[in-house]
Amino acid sequence: MKVSFRINNTVQxxxxxxxxxxxxxxxxxxxxxxxxxxGCGRSACGACTIHVDGQAVRSCSFPVVLAEGRTITTxxxxxxxxxxxxxxxxxxxxxxxxxxxxxxGFMMATAAxxxxxxxxxxxxxxxxxxxxxxxxTYYRMRKAIHRAAxxxxxxxxxx
Amino acid sequence: MGKKTISRRKxxxxxxxxxxGVLAVGTYVFRNPLRRKALQLVDTLDSLYVGxxxxxxxxxxxxxxxxxxxxxxxxxMGQGVFTGLAQIAADELEVGMDQINVVHASTDSGNxxxxxxxGSLSISSLWYPLRELAAVxxxxxxAEAAKxxxxxxxxxxxxxxxxxxxxxxxxxxxxxxxxxxxxxPKETPVLKxxxxxxxxxxxxxxxxxxxxxxxxxxxxxxxEMPEMLYGAVVRxxxxxxxxxxxxxxxxxxxxxxxxxxxxxxxxxxxxxxxMQAENAKHAIKVxxxxxxKWQSEDIEDMLxxxxxxxxxxxxxxxxxxxxxxxxxxxxxxxxxxIGAHAQIEPNGVVASVEKDRAIIIISTQVVSITRKEVxxxxxxxxxxxxxxxxxxxxxxxxxxxTPHAVQAALMSRAVAxxxxxxxxxxxxxxxxxxxxxxxxxxxxxxxHDGLIExxxxxxxxxxVAHNSAFIPNSxxxxxxxxxxxxxxxxxxxxxIPNQRVKAWHVDLxxxxxxxxxxxxxxxxxxxxxxxxxxxxKSGLDPVEFRLRQINDDAAGTRLKxxxxxxxxxxxxxxxxxxxxxxxxxxxxxTGTPCAQVAEVSIVDNEIKVxxxxxxxxxxxxxxxxxxxxxxxxxxxxxxxxxxxxRMYVKDGALQPTMYGPYNMALMRHAxxxxxVILLQGIDKPGPxxxxxxxxxxxxxxxxxxxxxxxxxxxxxxTVV
Numbered sequence: 001m002k003v004s005f006r007i008n009n010t011v012q013x014x015x016x017x018x019x020x021x022x023x024x025x026x027x028x029x030x031x032x033x034x035x036x037x038x039g040c041g042r043s044a045c046g047a048c049t050i051h052v053d054g055q056a057v058r059s060c061s062f063p064v065v066l067a068e069g070r071t072i073t074t075x076x077x078x079x080x081x082x083x084x085x086x087x088x089x090x091x092x093x094x095x096x097x098x099x100x101x102x103x104x105g106f107m108m109a110t111a112a113x114x115x116x117x118x119x120x121x122x123x124x125x126x127x128x129x130x131x132x133x134x135x136x137t138y139y140r141m142r143k144a145i146h147r148a149a150x151x152x153x154x155x156x157x158x159x
Numbered sequence: 160m161g162k163k164t165i166s167r168r169k170x171x172x173x174x175x176x177x178x179x180g181v182l183a184v185g186t187y188v189f190r191n192p193l194r195r196k197a198l199q200l201v202d203t204l205d206s207l208y209v210g211x212x213x214x215x216x217x218x219x220x221x222x223x224x225x226x227x228x229x230x231x232x233x234x235x236m237g238q239g240v241f242t243g244l245a246q247i248a249a250d251e252l253e254v255g256m257d258q259i260n261v262v263h264a265s266t267d268s269g270n271x272x273x274x275x276x277x278g279s280l281s282i283s284s285l286w287y288p289l290r291e292l293a294a295v296x297x298x299x300x301x302a303e304a305a306k307x308x309x310x311x312x313x314x315x316x317x318x319x320x321x322x323x324x325x326x327x328x329x330x331x332x333x334x335x336x337x338x339x340x341x342x343x344p345k346e347t348p349v350l351k352x353x354x355x356x357x358x359x360x361x362x363x364x365x366x367x368x369x370x371x372x373x374x375x376x377x378x379x380x381x382x383e384m385p386e387m388l389y390g391a392v393v394r395x396x397x398x399x400x401x402x403x404x405x406x407x408x409x410x411x412x413x414x415x416x417x418x419x420x421x422x423x424x425x426x427x428x429x430x431x432x433x434m435q436a437e438n439a440k441h442a443i444k445v446x447x448x449x450x451x452k453w454q455s456e457d458i459e460d461m462l463x464x465x466x467x468x469x470x471x472x473x474x475x476x477x478x479x480x481x482x483x484x485x486x487x488x489x490x491x492x493x494x495x496x497i498g499a500h501a502q503i504e505p506n507g508v509v510a511s512v513e514k515d516r517a518i519i520i521i522s523t524q525v526v527s528i529t530r531k532e533v534x535x536x537x538x539x540x541x542x543x544x545x546x547x548x549x550x551x552x553x554x555x556x557x558x559x560x561t562p563h564a565v566q567a568a569l570m571s572r573a574v575a576x577x578x579x580x581x582x583x584x585x586x587x588x589x590x591x592x593x594x595x596x597x598x599x600x601x602x603x604x605x606x607h608d609g610l611i612e613x614x615x616x617x618x619x620x621x622x623v624a625h626n627s628a629f630i631p632n633s634x635x636x637x638x639x640x641x642x643x644x645x646x647x648x649x650x651x652x653x654x655i656p657n658q659r660v661k662a663w664h665v666d667l668x669x670x671x672x673x674x675x676x677x678x679x680x681x682x683x684x685x686x687x688x689x690x691x692x693x694x695x696k697s698g699l700d701p702v703e704f705r706l707r708q709i710n711d712d713a714a715g716t717r718l719k720x721x722x723x724x725x726x727x728x729x730x731x732x733x734x735x736x737x738x739x740x741x742x743x744x745x746x747x748x749t750g751t752p753c754a755q756v757a758e759v760s761i762v763d764n765e766i767k768v769x770x771x772x773x774x775x776x777x778x779x780x781x782x783x784x785x786x787x788x789x790x791x792x793x794x795x796x797x798x799x800x801x802x803x804x805r806m807y808v809k810d811g812a813l814q815p816t817m818y819g820p821y822n823m824a825l826m827r828h829a830x831x832x833x834x835v836i837l838l839q840g841i842d843k844p845g846p847x848x849x850x851x852x853x854x855x856x857x858x859x860x861x862x863x864x865x866x867x868x869x870x871x872x873x874x875x876x877t878v879v
Binding site for chain 1: 368504
């Protein structure tokens with residue numbers, strides 16, 4: 001079976017025997033984008049969060065067949081050191097990561113949240129960011145999310 | 160540190176660690192390592208490092224771009240050790256932070272830690288050796304520069320890896336290019352004064368920050384090798400299950416399956432993709448022999464203080480005589496549950512085994528033990544196995560056991576290709592090396608003046624250190640007490656005349672081992688909840704009550720200082736204001752004192768922690784920002800263990816086996832405010848990664864006591 005989708009602004013066509021294969025493994029092992037992480041395989045931790053058509057999706061439980069024709073963004077496509085996404089900029093400013101393993105998932109979830117809700121309140125953050133960080137960097141993440149919202153709104157004002 | 164004369168040794172040219180453009184630095188023995196180790200054992204404030212501390216060449220490379228590569232024997236698991244080591248080295252090397260890069264040393268490089276990365280000891284144990292290694296390297300380069308400039312060392316100026324003399328300058332790389340032999344300094348260079356350091360003590364951003372924010376493949380899970388296949392191993396899901404036989408017929412014919420490997424104690428599948436290996440694994444029907452269906456009640460029963468073996472680990476005065484006089488002895492019991500590591504990166508490994516050579520890429524805290532175990536299982540000598548450690552997606556003690564490296568190596572040998580193998584999440588939970596459950600009984604007796612006359616702590620725990628890859632079973636009788644289970648169990652209130660701590664040890668039917676802080680969280684919860692109850696009974700506020708029980712010796716002064724600092728910064732009060740109460744607790748772990756005040760209320764019958772104020776005295780904070788980050792993380796991880804986390808045993812199985820059912824703190828549970836105050840009670844760095852985990856549970860519990868009037872004596876805490 002062939003599945004085609006746009007990922008980080010490149011169209012990819014992949015071949016698979018099993019359309020039920022989670023998109024996570026296609027991204028990691030076929031397309032070799034390792035920034036999207038495996039944590040639980042049951043949508044329970046959020047380490048594998050990506051964007052599908054701009055919405056946060058936990059790719060460990062998203063069959064590859066459903067990716068047909070979709071636009072996908074992973075952490076590698078969110079921003080670059082030369083052109084960081086406001087969320088990445090805020091994460092650097094607040095020195096959020098410790099081990100770093102879960103952080104791409106959190107940044108993708110945050111970027112999707114800011115798309116839907118540009119200035120989230122603490123309560124909005126509590127209700128929509130449900131990923132797990134075992135180093136428990138939540139305190140700095142909250143600060144970084146507020147900072148990212150501010151950076152994003154400033155950059156929108158300048159456009 | 161007195162000056163010592165150094166042995167001088169002829170420089171031996173060696174291969175430059177297989178890296179192009181690298182300058183070798185000479186072998187240099189400036190101090191007898193054995194003597195240092197002996198000293199460190201005597202001086203309990205100096206942490207022990209077991210590894211090379213005499214050969215700068217194993218530690219540093221100078222590249223053609225005039226940068227330094229530091230080969231770290233300690234693994235980066237989020238604790239910020241790469242950044243701290245870089246700061247320490249850069250200051251004595253006289254290079255800028257942008258000129259130093261840190262990589263994991265592989266076993267082939269030779270610079271490996273003989274034990275582990277753990278115990279919060281990385282920075283403190285390398286504080287002296289690493290600065291000396293860096294200073295020697297700098298002096299060697301300066302000596303060479305003096306020759307090239309035709310002058311003496313004292314005439315040279317050094318900054319940012321450049322040596323200046325009368326308007327001329329050369330970089331370290333230029334100076335050392337082509338040098339085959341050089342003079343070693345005649346004496347161990349004098350280390351700089353603390354105040355003269357440019358990077359040590361500064362909140363420099365983590366050096367791995369960019370890589371982690373842009374999703375670079377840093378972790379064991381991200382490793383690949385050419386022609387790599389994927390392995391999966393069938394694991395039992397019942398305590399004590401013994402493998403009987405496996406029916407692999409259906410799995411053999413499944414898509415992508417390359418080989419099914421049945422060894423004495425495991426059945427593995429190797430397939431072309433991860434999902435194919437997983438699917439085939441589920442199709443294997445294994446018969447296990449389970450002799451007993453364990454239940455949580457069985458474990459609790461085994462664990463009661465008074466069962467198993469015991470040892471008195473602290474004693475002063477006469478506890479029995481004191482308790483036998485009068486009838487005002489206060490007795491309380493406390494319990495803590497089985498805890499899971501739940502680190503997000505599963506245990507995983509890529510193994511490539513050829514005829515006479517093996518490569519193991521792995522997230523591990525035990526690099527040298529992993530090499531030993533893999534070599535043994537393959538019938539190789541240790542130098543035929545190269546273990547390449549990666550960044551760890553969380554450690555917390557879980558990666559002090561890496562038998563999966565052996566299984567991956569055996570699978571790789573069976574298929575003659577590299578094999579990647581990692582646990583799925585259910586396997587992680589079922590096969591964790593858990594934090595052992597504990598049971599505590601405390602007894603105490605007050606005098607009239609707000610002083611405690613007598614205190615006794617008895618506790619029972621499963622294995623921590625005893626079940627360890629680095630301690631052979633034969634050594635256990637010599638070691639006696641499980642030195643992991645006792646962390647946090649000691650009474651630090653030095654003015655109490657009669658004190659006794661007795662450790663009980665129980666062999667549980669499932670594996671328990673190291674979990675951040677080891678016994679620290681549970682023991683501190685018990686002792687500090689009890690202290691709080693005594694404070695209430697005495698009529699004194701808990702700050703003043705604690706301060707009264709502590710002598711003004713060196714350790715007591717530091718402990719008092721953190722208690723005062725936390726109380727002052729939080730504005731500690733015994734009063735309940737706006738349905739919110741404060742709780743205070745303190746601990747000393749591996750020499751580092753910490754006190755915390757938690758501000759807690761009950762919202763919709765749930766315990767809500769609004770703010771935690773933390774005062775920690777780590778001595779010199781090499782990177783105050785990362786010390787604070789460790790405090791923030793330890794506080795929330797501790798909060799998670801205090802309020803939510805609990806494994807149980809049902810019908811022989813450890814449950815639950817997934818995030819969610821294994822309830823953990825999320826964003827919405829984290830305190831909105833964390834205020835960390837760092838004190839510097841000694842002039843060198845002390846342990847940091849675990850000590851701030853100590854007071855959390857008791858601080859929350861003590862606040863709850865003021866809110867509800869009732870004492871919650873079991874973790875996870877609930878509203879009683």
